[in-house]
């Protein structure tokens with residue numbers, strides 16, 4: 001493309017108007033910077049957008065449950081003033097069981113022999129997660145420096161772990177590297193309960209319950225959940241796009257210029273420093289600082305180019321694992337689905353198809369070889385029950401994450417998409433027998449579709465696996481783990497950074513702090 005010359009100059013250009021890009025831009029503007037957000041798509045929100053997939057039927061495109069964004073960040077952004085409304089809070093989780101029973105899951109819900117075991121398991125897990133939670137909203141420290149800004153967070157973490165007391169500290173050290181399969185086997189009898197609890201450790205990841213490190217991913221999720229306050233698991237009004245609309249209004253109120261349909265083709269470099277971006281249509285936008293919420297492989301390999309990176313760093317980025325395994329199924333229904341044995345007051349919540357740890361592990365086994373299981377794992381909501389505006393009067397939408405759907409599917413997604421969608425519907429129909437007859441329209445987004453529509457390499461939930469070697473101080477890769485990158489003036493702010501994916505906003509917030517701190 002031919003460059004058309006500079007049209008404008010800003011202090012900061014943020015690539016991507018997903019929720020992290022919007023959070024980052026708002027905080028930079030409030031810090032006194034002139035900021036432009038450049039979003040490739042026509043709409044904002046990225047993987048946290050709402051889409052109309054059939055006339056009159058709207059649904060959250062990828063993320064459908066808000067359960068990780070800290071209450072303190074929502075207050076800091078004044079989201080209520082900017083029109084954020086929750087259609088439902090404190091949503092219950094229920095494990096669907098094939099014989100028609102539905103197993104309530106959550107504090108106070110579990111009965112029988114597992115009630116006492118649940119209390120024994122849940123309280124210490126929440127305590128450990130709460131000790132780790134402050135890590136999520138801080139820039140990860142660098143190893144090997146003597147700067148207080150790097151030493152203090154390490155000391156604080158050590159102190160919080162020490163304060164757990166000898167028993168919990170020992171337990172944390174014992175379990176943190178374990179797999180969730182063994183942890184749950186140690187604690188519970190109920191096969192269904194173990195399946196439901198195990199799913200939280202692997203949803204959105206490239207793991208099965210027997211994979212090492214799945215207790216860490218579970219603690220990470222619980223740590224995020226411990227910061228959300230009274231809302232618990234919630235559903236934004238208007239779908240997840242409702243949250244991003246409020247974020248966009250907060251950004252606008254802070255003075256951020258937002259441009260959609262503005263795909264960035266290249267990050268520009270002048271004298272070894274980022275100097276702005278070039279849009280695909282040839283427009284050049286000058287900026288002293290460029291902050292990218294695009295995934296790390298897109299940012300470094302496609303937008304910057306390896307010519308500006310040393311070979312070792314470029315290799316680490318190329319090896320950043322980012323093949324997604326989660327697909328999304330959307331159904332337009334002419335009436336609310338009738339799940340056998342599910343009490344109406346629980347239909348408003350989160351429903352799981354993960355009837356045992358073995359079931360989840362077997363579904364994962366197929367994915368390792370580029371296949372999908374005939375029995376996928378699912379996380380389901382019927383958002384129109386809480387928010388009638390998502391569907392025409394009396395009708396409903398169903399939103400389901402379907403896992404494990406490997407990005408590199410044998411046979412290819414063009415061939416297999418319809419078959420996989422059918423399989424997912426058959427799986428649902430085992431729990432809601434009349435479902436098929438009520439379907440008006442359907443849509444399946446495979447990881448490949450998610451990659452294409454939302455510009456996320458591999459269509460990965462977290463922009464890249466959340467595993468020990470891609471975690472915290474080494475996320476996404478050593479040399480870029482504090483949001484700054486080897487190129488002066490270029491920062492990251494998306495899910496590929498600490499603390500990873502999910503609608504949290506912490507990567508955007510931490511990155512803004514880092515940019516403001518560096519310039520101070």
Ligand SMILES: Cc1cc2nc3c(=O)[nH]c(=O)nc-3n(C[C@H](O)[C@H](O)[C@H](O)COP(=O)(O)OP(=O)(O)OC[C@H]3O[C@@H](n4cnc5c(N)ncnc54)[C@H](O)[C@@H]3O)c2cc1C
Nearest residue numbers: 016018019020040046047063064065264455495501502503
């Ligand atoms: C199927 C699925 C279900 C999920 N469910 C949940 C859930 O229920 N709850 C939850 O908390 N999380 C969920 N997640 C995870 C969550 O959606 C993501 O981790 C999160 O939305 C990532 O936000 P982000 O702002 O970092 O990045 P993104 O949302 O990916 O935003 C990045 C933006 O950058 C834009 N962009 C990329 N390249 C360019 C370019 N060259 N020029 C301009 N713009 C560009 C993209 O278009 C995009 O808008 C789910 C994810 C998936 C895939």
